[in-house]
Amino acid sequence: MAKAYDHLFKLLLIGDSGVGKTCLIIRFAEDNFNNTYISTIGIDFKIRTVDIEGKKIKLQVWDTAGQERFKTITTAYYRGAMGIILVYDITDEKSFENIQNWMKSIKENASAGVERLLLGNKCDMEAKRKVQKEQADKLAREHGIRFFETSAKSSMNVDEAFSSLARDILLKCNCVCTLGGNGNMAPSTDLKTCDKKNTKCSLG
Numbered sequence: 001m002a003k004a005y006d007h008l009f010k011l012l013l014i015g016d017s018g019v020g021k022t023c024l025i026i027r028f029a030e031d032n033f034n035n036t037y038i039s040t041i042g043i044d045f046k047i048r049t050v051d052i053e054g055k056k057i058k059l060q061v062w063d064t065a066g067q068e069r070f071k072t073i074t075t076a077y078y079r080g081a082m083g084i085i086l087v088y089d090i091t092d093e094k095s096f097e098n099i100q101n102w103m104k105s106i107k108e109n110a111s112a113g114v115e116r117l118l119l120g121n122k123c124d125m126e127a128k129r130k131v132q133k134e135q136a137d138k139l140a141r142e143h144g145i146r147f148f149e150t151s152a153k154s155s156m157n158v159d160e161a162f163s164s165l166a167r168d169i170l171l172k173c174n175c176v177c178t179l180g181g182n183g184n185m186a187p188s189t190d191l192k193t194c195d196k197k198n199t200k201c202s203l204g
């Protein structure tokens, strides 16, 4: 039977508790939004397949708990990710300051060459804005990564952000495939880099 996708990319969202990681994933995967806040316990994932450059890209998007007490569990998943999305809340200055710590955590725990993306979420709450777009633009430039302001509530830039990260991974074509292809992301060694540009991943 033909495979339903050309590539499987594993993405991970990190950032302080309450910035909207779960809501961004739900908006992206299910086009839904809920105002109720239920803090993530540990780790979870959702799936959506998108078309990029004529390829079917299955995105397995992992949601991590922002709370410090889950750090040991969540950092174990960094190494399996091809793309990591750092999220802050534009109405919460501390969550933006902490992006530096999340960057450090990526350096310590993720695979070298992992694609990163910075998101300033809750941009529908302009009246409560504490972080200016220029500040985040500057930070993103310093780290050589892309930046979007998003709203999981209004859906602004959500698809664009995920697609842009998927496109960057595809173009870079580290083309990391799962060896087992069973949809599980083990904390450490189930990934392989095939570094063939724009070819179909045969290992997935």
Ligand SMILES: Nc1nc2c(ncn2[C@@H]2O[C@H](COP(=O)(O)OP(=O)(O)OP(=O)(O)O)[C@@H](O)[C@H]2O)c(=O)[nH]1
Binding pocket: 015, 016, 017, 018, 019, 020, 021, 022, 023, 024, 034, 035, 036, 037, 038, 039, 040, 041, 064, 065, 066, 067, 121, 122, 123, 124, 125, 150, 151, 152, 153, 154
């Ligand atoms: N106005 C607005 N509220 C949002 C947005 N995204 C999330 N929220 C709200 O912010 C709260 C926290 O959202 P979550 O997605 O659960 O936050 P999280 O980052 O996953 O939090 P942890 O699981 O604790 O790490 C919820 O009450 C959401 O409804 C947004 O884009 N705009």
